[in-house]
Amino acid sequence: MATNNKKTSISTGIIYAVLIFWALTTIYPFIWVILNSFRKKGLILSDSFSLPLGDAFTMDNYITAWQRSDFKNAYLNSFLISGTVTVIVIILAGLAAYGLTRYQFRGRGLLYSLIMGGMMFPVFATIIPVFRMEVIMGIAGRGNRWLSMLAVILPQIAGNLCFSIIVLMGFIQSVPIELEESAYLDGCNVFQIYFHIIIPAAKSSFATVAIFTFLWSYNDLFTQSFFLRYPQEKAITGLLNEISSQAGVNYGLMASSVVLVVIPVLLVYIALQKHIIKGLTAGAIKG
Amino acid sequence: MKSMIYKKKSPLIVFLVPAFLFIFVFLYYPFFQNIINTFLSIGGLGRAAEGVNTPWYENYARLFTDPYMRTAMKNTAILIVCTVIFQVGIALILALLVDNVKHGQQFFRTVYFFPIVISATALGLMFNLIFLYKGGMINQLLLKLGLLNYEVKTNGKMIVEWLDWKDKAHFMPTMFMPVMWQYVGFYFVIIVTGINNIPSDLYEAAALDGADGWKKTRYITLPLLRNVLRTCLVLAITGALKVFDLPWVMFGAGMPENQGWLTGTYMYDQTFNRMNVDYGSTIAVFIVVLGIILSNAANRLIKPLEDF
Numbered sequence: 001m002a003t004n005n006k007k008t009s010i011s012t013g014i015i016y017a018v019l020i021f022w023a024l025t026t027i028y029p030f031i032w033v034i035l036n037s038f039r040k041k042g043l044i045l046s047d048s049f050s051l052p053l054g055d056a057f058t059m060d061n062y063i064t065a066w067q068r069s070d071f072k073n074a075y076l077n078s079f080l081i082s083g084t085v086t087v088i089v090i091i092l093a094g095l096a097a098y099g100l101t102r103y104q105f106r107g108r109g110l111l112y113s114l115i116m117g118g119m120m121f122p123v124f125a126t127i128i129p130v131f132r133m134e135v136i137m138g139i140a141g142r143g144n145r146w147l148s149m150l151a152v153i154l155p156q157i158a159g160n161l162c163f164s165i166i167v168l169m170g171f172i173q174s175v176p177i178e179l180e181e182s183a184y185l186d187g188c189n190v191f192q193i194y195f196h197i198i199i200p201a202a203k204s205s206f207a208t209v210a211i212f213t214f215l216w217s218y219n220d221l222f223t224q225s226f227f228l229r230y231p232q233e234k235a236i237t238g239l240l241n242e243i244s245s246q247a248g249v250n251y252g253l254m255a256s257s258v259v260l261v262v263i264p265v266l267l268v269y270i271a272l273q274k275h276i277i278k279g280l281t282a283g284a285i286k287g
Numbered sequence: 288m289k290s291m292i293y294k295k296k297s298p299l300i301v302f303l304v305p306a307f308l309f310i311f312v313f314l315y316y317p318f319f320q321n322i323i324n325t326f327l328s329i330g331g332l333g334r335a336a337e338g339v340n341t342p343w344y345e346n347y348a349r350l351f352t353d354p355y356m357r358t359a360m361k362n363t364a365i366l367i368v369c370t371v372i373f374q375v376g377i378a379l380i381l382a383l384l385v386d387n388v389k390h391g392q393q394f395f396r397t398v399y400f401f402p403i404v405i406s407a408t409a410l411g412l413m414f415n416l417i418f419l420y421k422g423g424m425i426n427q428l429l430l431k432l433g434l435l436n437y438e439v440k441t442n443g444k445m446i447v448e449w450l451d452w453k454d455k456a457h458f459m460p461t462m463f464m465p466v467m468w469q470y471v472g473f474y475f476v477i478i479v480t481g482i483n484n485i486p487s488d489l490y491e492a493a494a495l496d497g498a499d500g501w502k503k504t505r506y507i508t509l510p511l512l513r514n515v516l517r518t519c520l521v522l523a524i525t526g527a528l529k530v531f532d533l534p535w536v537m538f539g540a541g542m543p544e545n546q547g548w549l550t551g552t553y554m555y556d557q558t559f560n561r562m563n564v565d566y567g568s569t570i571a572v573f574i575v576v577l578g579i580i581l582s583n584a585a586n587r588l589i590k591p592l593e594d595f
Binding site: 023025092104127184241 | 293394398404405406551579
């Protein structure tokens with residue numbers, strides 16, 4: 001028995017070692033970048049593993065990044081774009097998911113397959129016609145900051161709707177119908193049922209969908225670089241891409257810019273990580 | 288009762304029309320327009336077509352004669368094989384291991400999933416610093432471990448021979464590792480959920496029969512994960528075909544020496560840098576078609592488990 005115990009504790013030790021090793025590969029690169037964003041320029045190439053203390057410490061990389069590029073404006077643009085996309089996606093996807101789950105009607109199966117199909121289109125298979133269409137509508141390519149932002153928002157909403165509807169449908173299905181029945185007996189109509197019963201009951205899945213939509217929109221370089229071409233229009237991911245092509249050998253500047261872009265995402269992730277993983281696994285990957 | 292609440296269909300208009308309007312106008316219409324574009328001659332992004340190509344299938348013929356397209360196909364095929372083996376493989380191993388430990392399950396999930404929420408632009412820049420030629424993280428580490436060679440100059444000075452991670456001999460792992468690394472956590476979370484969905488009485492019954500540890504994994508967990516692994520396989524294949532931003536930030540247009548194209552990056556370059564809009568659209572259609580064919584093939588290859 002004693003040897004058996006010893007054997008299990010050794011194998012448990014190995015298991016933990018492997019798990020921790022992979023955890024390090026995901027965390028350490030970020031720690032390395034953060035440390036080096038505080039290090040004096042020249043030292044990054046010779047001594048990047050130590051803590052940047054004493055002489056090696058500097059805030060210059062951040063000051064340069066902030067002064068050279070318009071981070072404040074880019075943050076504002078990003079939050080306006082991604083915030084709007086998130087709010088509209090939640091409203092529309094919630095309504096559609098509710099309608100598709102609770103109503104039986106002809107064509108329901110077809111609409112469902114259209115949503116599944118819509119998830120397969122890569123952005124670059126739709127973006128050129130969208131661009132042409134928005135030029136004709138007078139939204140894209142005008143050099144007007146607000147119109148250009150609208151030009152990004154519209155396709156991003158469509159791109160996020162399908163995934164969101166699928167996730168929300170999974171959740172609304174699991175809301176017990178008895179709640180709706182008693183509300184109906186109390187004289188509520190379907191819209192009141194939706195707002196007073198369904199939304200509160202599926203709150204956590206709405207949170208999941210909101211987080212994913214926000215992050216995808218915030219991180220989406222492709223659509224941003226397409227529609228936001230003038231300096232005052234730049235959103236945060238596009239700005240980072242621009243910095244990376246201009247920074248040349250200023251590696252400290254690159255490191256600090258990466259940190260500035262990642263920090264909002266990191267904060268959102270840490271604050272809401274429970275929702276992110278729980279909601280995703282419960283809704284999207286059923287069967 | 289349910290039918291009574293939801294018998295009147297008129298509210299459906301409010302529920303469905305706005306969302307499907309977006310889906311039709313900004314997904315389906317552009318997608319079909321894009322297919323039409325592949326037969327037309329289009330010289331610039333916002334421009335109207337100048338007419339039909341001669342012959343009309345010119346772009347599709349070009350797909351099969353274009354040497355860079357062949358390179359892109361080859362690289363993407365290798366990437367697909369690597370993603371399936373390493374991305375899904377590592378995720379499966381980690382998920383099985385996590386299932387066997389008592390502490391820190393939540394921690395490992397959170398940490399493994401983290402790279403997925405970071406933009407590929409930021410990750411690409413980070414990996415550029417890590418794989419940097421002179422004094423990048425990996426080369427510094429190799430230097431510290433004494434694994435790099437020195438070149439002795441005539442004046443007696445020793446010069447480090449840094450490894451160029453982006454040259455012809457090394458670019459493939461440098462390009463593929465970050466792509467695979469980023470999404471391991473995604474498949475990990477899917478597989479862990481699959482494991483948690485396996486009814487625990489199956490394990491109890493197996494324990495009574497004397498199965499433990501590896502035997503439980505081999506005879507219960509793995510067979511019952513079949514459907515989940517099938518989903519992962521399809522997602523990995525279609526995902527690998529679409530890979531664009533991370534390689535684009537790290538390597539740009541086909542570096543090194545036009546050896547580094549992927550279908551995604553080649554499509555982007557043709558459309559946006561070379562203004563071959565119609566040819567770019569053709570590559571995009573090709574990617575979608577290939578995705579459908581390959582994921583169907585994968586689905587046929589692994590038969591679903593009916594009774595679970």
